[in-house]
Amino acid sequence: MADTALREQMCLLAKSLFDRGLTGGSTGNISARTEEGGLLVSPTGTSFGRLDPARLSHFDAQGNLVSGDAPTKEMPLHAAFYDTRSTAGAVVHLHSCHSVAWSMMPGVDPDNFLPPTTPYAIMKLGKVKLLPFFRPGDPAMGAAVRGLAGKRTAVMLANHGPVVAGKDVEAACNAIEELEDTARLAMMMRGYDANMLSPGQVADLVTHFDVEWDT
Template identity: 40%
Template structure:
């Protein structure tokens, strides 16, 4: 599992989605959480040098964890099916996080089928300084389902049933945000309610019409 996390970090870095030492990843391993250390470069993670937290977020082994670990814990507590969390500072998603949200439940509109198939509704979480536990609490207490969010003026965070699914969803968030910004002020055709219902129903992704 630690090797999979390191490989995911290298993949995201190779795609240019993790500039510098930004971003952090985690996986659930039984009652433990493996998470990237503070200041880690996702391009060169050492599977033997990951931070280990218990299910309450206590640091039990390895180097000091990323200060964003409360956000990861919030996703794991929201849904027992979550096995991995990816947080990035990818350029287009971070830019979209600086804009007004499309709706209360999704900062990103239903622009492409793959966004609905791999991600679903993606709320904007109000700004807080990185590592602020209040932001994690705000994410955790939202009363509707979601597997991804944009952190205001910060970037995307995505959860999934596997590290591969979380990585694929994080890439899709970046792609749909790039398209959204490319469209600029033009009025795009959004997917219809029937098209949304068909896709999210078939792929089990959350979307409240």
């Protein structure tokens, strides 16, 4: 995708996420690979609802900032996904309410953050790793992602928000929306004896859709 079209797509999808309340204020950040191997990144302190395509932070293939405003302080987090997952074409991080709420609940499995409510989070995300709380902007977040050795497409930062890598911007945005929807269902069903997908049904989905499923 040409640079201009990619810039516009990033801003359009970010605004859609903002307009539907999936991240608010100046929270969240988004990045995408360019055709020449560099990165376009949302600038620090900006709102998803008002991103300017011309002011996105532009890094070349060597990691040098060549144009645009200063990038998000979460660059180590984004870089960790790109460096460990060769298929990553975009990374999205939100402060979405229900996923943050679910990260605070006792008894949540840190190795498989989302319960098997529907097939779609399994198909789009595989297992989501719950990471501990880090101060926003702490490079240790990137180190924690690197420690997963590229085996996860998504992580949940406890008390903070989800981070998802996808093959492109649209795929990453679709997947992070599925993560938030699944967390919302989990919160709605908490305390009920809900009928979740069985281990056999999960295994069938993983096999049929060739899902990355770290064991």
